[in-house]
Amino acid sequence: MRHTSRSAVLALIFSLALAAAAAAQAPTVYRISFPAPEHHYAEVEVTFTSAPATLEARMSRSSPGRYALHEYAKNVFEVRAVDGKGKPLTITRPDPYQWNVTGHDGTVRITYKIFGNHVDGTYLAIDSTHAHMNIPATFMWARGFDMREVRVAFVQPPGSNWKVATQLFPTDDPWTFTAPNFQYFMDSPTEMSDFGVRSFKVTNPDGKEFTIISAVHHDGADSALDEYVAGTEKIVREQGAIFGEFPEFDGGTYTFLGDYVPWGGGDGMEHRNSTVVAAPVSFKTPGAARGALGTVSHEFFHAWNVERIRPKSLEPFNFEEANMSGEMWIAEGFTQYYGGLVMGRAGLRPAEQTMLSLANSALGVATHPARQFRSAVQMSQYAPFSDAARSVDETNASYSFISYYTYGSALALAIDLELRARSNGKLSLDDYIQLMWKVHGKPGGAQPGLVAKPYTQDDARDRLAEVSGDAAFARDFFTRFVEGREAPDYARLLGPAGIVVRKRSAGAPWTGLQMDRQNAATVGSLVAFGTPAFDAGLEKGDVIASIDGVAFTALAAALKDRKPGDKLAIEFRRPSGLVVKSTLTLGEDSALQAAPIESTGGTLTPEMKAFRESWLGSKVKK
Ligand SMILES: [Zn+2]
Incomplete structure (x- = not known):
């Protein structure tokens, strides 16, 4: 949560005044060309005018929507700077991401080459078929130029049929595009290809x-x-x-x-x-x-959701640091939920598959060991370490982290089903997200790329209170399931849709062990807290020698004819060579599974049918 003090407000007014003055100034002008696309590099020229005495040019460290640090500066080479008369300027490097330029005449023209060979939404990819540009991965910018207009000329490689596709605004010249400000420019990926x-x-x-x-x-x-x-x-x-x-x-x-x-x-x-x-x-x-x-x-x-219904924690986006948001469970989780639901509503995925996949995904969250450690908010805050992040050392995310996509989708399902049940089908998650849109998204911003009314977690809770007409319900839901680590009662919530929740392997013995694929006696994954294997002292890399006195070959064979509650002598060897004797007390697999009531011998009532139709049916007026 952010607090705004009086001095911060004054500083904001002052910086807005500065920004207004800067907006009247000359645009930042870019030119990008691809002399040899097969070698995966571009040549970029950028001209800054009315530059401060020390121009601080930077490559972004982060990119909206992919929350790890990406360090785009690593792919930049051959950086040069000249002034307005073409005089070479000295460049100094205060940190790995920045190029300081001084001694200029108010104009600084920087040229550099940049390598990129990774096709996705976050990086730069250049090859003989295309230039696929994520803007933060491609273009250097300067501090203090946030409200300047940006003009970019894309140069077609000789002999190519490449065209330009982008949300940047067109000009009379088909190869030149503009952005009204820095934030919009950074947000405007561009594809050049045939x-x-x-x-x-x-x-x-x-x-x-x-x-x-x-x-x-x-x-x-x-x-x-x-x-x-x-x-x-x-x-x-x-x-x-x-x-x-x-x-x-x-x-x-x-x-x-x-x-x-x-x-x-x-x-x-x-x-x-x-x-x-x-x-x-x-x-x-x-x-x-x-x-x-x-x-x-x-x-x-x-x-709608994230570009305009935007968490305050991401507005404006900070290209110099990793951006952390406790609201990713809404920003990505609700989007994940609707992404799947709309595939069903649009007739692109069977209705039964749609509802079962949403339900089973939520049940996976409800029984996941990571809920012992982190709430939906804390999972959201982990995004910079999970979303395209790389680490040299091992983490225990395999059992301590649930993706906020999945976690948020599970909470979206719970709110959707809860609102439908409480209102006799008159309300749903559609009404909630629509209210978020009306209050926080639709008002827009002063310029494209800026959002005037981003929301906080408290705003999201208050909108749920408004749409449900029940502030206590909204408070309780957020306290227990969003900020707390409880899971909603999905068996109760899914009942009206004619979905039965049952144990996936009722009565089957369970250890919590994942064995290595190649070496069946070696524990292959970190052992999660709360599992029988954890209590027995087993850990990844241990080699099981025997269970119940029988030489170990495979886990399935060792558990054959066993049942939950059985206590088995187990002997295993640590990676250090130490031999450990312990007791493994078998548990029961807690994994849950959703099934349509009609497939379990139950009756699909007309009410359940109507519930499903209202939930999964098309909303487009024919
Ligand atoms: Zn997404």
């Missing part, structure tokens, strides 16, 4: 029309792209129906920047008026285009 293009229009209740563009770099036939865009259109209209309107996309367009090449990566990355959606597939493969739609559904939902 991509295929399709578009369709959507209209808001007030008559405003927007163009939804798909610019897709792929290797398949036109029919594959048509199938992909037809699915995209169903998703887009279904999500519009949840909110009752589309955001006012800046410039009137929203663009899917698709990258489906077998040598690429799989990813989806949300932006304000566009998204990068990528998968390492060939559109020549039957079903590949359709298989890519799950990510489309997730990412488009972000056009």
Whole structure:
């Protein structure tokens, strides 16, 4: 939670005045070219005018939507600086991410080369088929230039058929684009390639029309792209129906920047008026285009949730540090929930599969050992260490961390089912997210790229109180399930939908051990707190010699004909060679499983049928 003191408010007013003055100043001008794309590098030139005595040029350390540090400065080489007359300037390096330039005449022109060969939503990828640019990964910027306009010229490689797809604003020159400020520029990934293009229009209740563009770099036939865009259109209209309107996309367009090449990566990355959606597939493969739609559904939902319904902890985004948010369980978790739900509502996934996958995912959270250690808020705060983060040393995240995507989706399911049950089907999560939109998203901001009314955790709780009409319920839910580590009672919540919750392996013995795939006697994964194996003192790397006096071959064989509660003598050897004798007391597998009531011999009542239809059926008015 952030506190705003009076002096902070005055500082803010002062900095806004400075920003207004800067806005009237000349834009920051970029030019990027690709002399030899096959060697995966670009040449960038950036000109800063009215520069301070010491110009502090930087590469970003972070990128919106992917919360680890990425250290884009590592790929920069051959940095030079000249002034307005072309005089070479001295560069000093105060830290690994910054280039200080002094002794100039008010103008500083920096040139550098940058390497990039990683196709996804976070990095830079250049090869003979495309330049796939995440802006923080590609362009150097300078401190204090936040409110300057940005102009970028993209240079087409000689002999290529590359075009430009981006949410940056077009100019009279087809190769030059603008952004009104630094935040918008950083948020505007750009694809240059010989991509295929399709578009369709959507209209808001007030008559405003927007163009939804798909610019897709792929290797398949036109029919594959048509199938992909037809699915995209169903998703887009279904999500519009949840909110009752589309955001006012800046410039009137929203663009899917698709990258489906077998040598690429799989990813989806949300932006304000566009998204990068990528998968390492060939559109020549039957079903590949359709298989890519799950990510489309997730990412488009972000056009509301995170891009405009934005946590205060992420606004404005800090490109100099990792950004931490306790609200990722809403930002990503609700998006995860709706990404899947909308696939069902749009008829792109069977209804039964949709409801069972949402339910089983939530049951996985309810029985996960990590809830002993971290709440949904704390899982959210772990994002900088889990989202594309790399560590040299081992972590215990395997049992102490649950993705806030999954955790948040589980909480979204609980709120959805709870609101439906409490209101006799009149209210649902759709009403909650719509209220979040009306209060926090729709008011917009002073300029594209800025959000005026970001929300805090308390705001999210208060909106739940308003939509449910029950402040005590909202307070209780947040205290126990969001800030606390309790799990909602999914068996009760899923009942009205005709979903039965049962033990996946009732009566079967359970140790909590995961054995190594190659060496069946070696413990293959860290042993989670609260498991029989943990209590017996077993840990990853230990080699089991015998159980109950019988030489050990495989876990399944050792547990055959055993039952929960059995106490077994166990002998194992530590990596150090130490031999340990202990007792393994078998438990019962707590894993839960959701099943449609009609598949368990029960009766699907008309009420349950209606509940499912209201939950999983299309909301688009035909
Ligand atoms: Zn997401």
